[in-house]
Amino acid sequence: MPAGMRVGVLTGGGDCPGLNAVLRAVTRKGISVHQHEILGFRSGWLGPVEGLTMPLTLDKVEEILSRGGTILGSSRTNPYKVDDGVARLKATLEENRVDALIAIGGEDTLGVAEQLTHDGVPVVGVPKTIDNDLDATDYTFGFDTAVHIATEAIDRLRTTAESHHRALVVEVMGRHAGWIALHSGLAGGANVILVPEQPFSVEKVCTWVEQRFERQYAPIIVVAEGAVPEGGKELLLTGEKDAFGHVRLGGVGTWLAEEIAARTGKESRAVVLGHVQRGGTPTAYDRVLATRFGLHAIDAITEGDYGKMVALRGTDIVRVPLSEATASLKTVPLERYAEAEVLFG
Numbered sequence: 001m002p003a004g005m006r007v008g009v010l011t012g013g014g015d016c017p018g019l020n021a022v023l024r025a026v027t028r029k030g031i032s033v034h035q036h037e038i039l040g041f042r043s044g045w046l047g048p049v050e051g052l053t054m055p056l057t058l059d060k061v062e063e064i065l066s067r068g069g070t071i072l073g074s075s076r077t078n079p080y081k082v083d084d085g086v087a088r089l090k091a092t093l094e095e096n097r098v099d100a101l102i103a104i105g106g107e108d109t110l111g112v113a114e115q116l117t118h119d120g121v122p123v124v125g126v127p128k129t130i131d132n133d134l135d136a137t138d139y140t141f142g143f144d145t146a147v148h149i150a151t152e153a154i155d156r157l158r159t160t161a162e163s164h165h166r167a168l169v170v171e172v173m174g175r176h177a178g179w180i181a182l183h184s185g186l187a188g189g190a191n192v193i194l195v196p197e198q199p200f201s202v203e204k205v206c207t208w209v210e211q212r213f214e215r216q217y218a219p220i221i222v223v224a225e226g227a228v229p230e231g232g233k234e235l236l237l238t239g240e241k242d243a244f245g246h247v248r249l250g251g252v253g254t255w256l257a258e259e260i261a262a263r264t265g266k267e268s269r270a271v272v273l274g275h276v277q278r279g280g281t282p283t284a285y286d287r288v289l290a291t292r293f294g295l296h297a298i299d300a301i302t303e304g305d306y307g308k309m310v311a312l313r314g315t316d317i318v319r320v321p322l323s324e325a326t327a328s329l330k331t332v333p334l335e336r337y338a339e340a341e342v343l344f345g
Contacts, residue, residue: 006037007301008098009056011070012044012077012109016128016142017282018290020064020071022104025294027056034302039096044075044105045112048089049082053096065287068145068280078112086119093121100301104128106140107326110309114322117307124300125309125322126293130278133177136325137311141290146173146277147183153273154188154220161218167209167260167268171253173277174224178332180277182340185222192219192344194256196226197332205256206263208345213266221260223253292317 009026011019023040030036038056041047054060054072064071079085093101100122103113106129113123127134130146150172161168170190172180178195185193192208194200205221212219257270282290289312296310296317308319 004035004037005099005301006039006097007100007102007298008039008041008048008093008096009072009102010041010044010047010104011072011074011128012103012105012112013074013128014076014106014130014278015069015074016130016278017068017145017280018141018286019069019074019104019128020061020067021141021282021287021290022126022128022294022297023056023071024061024064025291026102026298027061028058029295030298030301031058034298036298036302039098040072043073044077044109045079045085045089046075046077047072048092048101049077049079049085050088051092051095065291066281068282076108078108080112080115086116089116090121100124100306102126102297102301106131107134107329110134110322111326114307114326117322122301122304122306123322124297124306125325126297127309127311127325130180131174131177132179133329133331134325135328135330136309136320138314139289139312141282141286141293142278143179144285144289145280145283146180147187148283149277149280150180150184150222150273151187153271153276154184154190154222157271158188158218158220161220164267165213165218167213167219167221167257167264167266169221169223169253169257169260169268169270171223171225171270171272173273175226176329176331178224178227178337181222181224181227182332182336186340186343188220188222189343190220190222192221193337193340194221194223194227195332195337196224196228198334198337199228199230199232201230202256202259202263206260209260209266210264211345213264221256223256225252227252
């Protein structure tokens with residue numbers, strides 16, 4: 001095992017509770033156990049492309065475990081979409097004498113990491129996404145926090161819905177995977193849960209809403225941002241695309257609330273939780289998972305086991321090829337959705 005390496009680390013994509021816990025674990029074990037130097041790259045993949053660095057020392061990570069976001073900053077930069085991006089990235093690593101890189105991110109960030117391994121850059125990946133949609137790991141950190149935040153919001157909204165006898169539509173994150181909607185909806189006792197994996201009938205939703213009102217209770221509908229009505233398309237807030245070609249979604253909650261009001265004659269409101277779901281303090285579960293990922297990632301670097309991602313399988317942290325991690329999205333199985341459907345109405 002080589003000692004005294006210079007290891008780069010970056011956080012890419014959307015910010016997420018637990019990122020700082022990974023950085024802390026990588027830095028503390030990297031320095032104290034393996035005698036490495038840890039160099040942070042700022043603003044995701046933009047950092048190594050533009051040469052934006054920040055040394056990570058023991059004192060820099062001393063008080064960051066409980067902090068949300070990332071002290072390194074993030075971006076959705078794709079070096080393969082930037083002029084000479086990969087060549088500039090490699091030049092930055094060489095200039096800074098970086099022996100290997102830890103990339104912490106979701107599908108897009110790890111997709112770049114996988115491409116870079118084929119282009120000769122030694123990379124180890126750490127899975128991060130509040131959507132929990134990476135197929136090679138049982139859970140990603142950030143998901144538990146997002147579900148807790150959404151569940152608390154549902155609990156709070158229920159009392160105001162009951163007071164005003166309104167239907168409340170709560171829109172949560174989830175472009176192609178409905179894990180946050182499913183878990184927060186179940187935990188919050190939602191009367192309807194709508195996910196991208198299963199197109200929904202507006203007529204059936206309205207029936208469930210009316211059933212709830214008939215029992216003198218106000219309905220709560222939890223809908224993922226990527227959920228679509230039968231025969232419809234994803235409802236777009238804007239037509240803008242990011243550097244990875246993703247259209248920015250949003251608007252299904254407001255649209256559905258208006259449909260419910262028009263069809264049932266009942267007052268209906270939409271609440272879009274948006275970025276609040278991925279901000280703030282990580283839960284204990286996410287702090288522990290993120291810390292374990294960081295500890296195992298620096299070990300993989302030390303052992304030269306590149307092109308891998310650390311992953312949770314059961315209660316164990318294992319290593320899987322980056323290609324496996326980015327091959328397909330982990331979506332909600334229809335049998336899991338059918339479990340929840342029993343509770344609708």
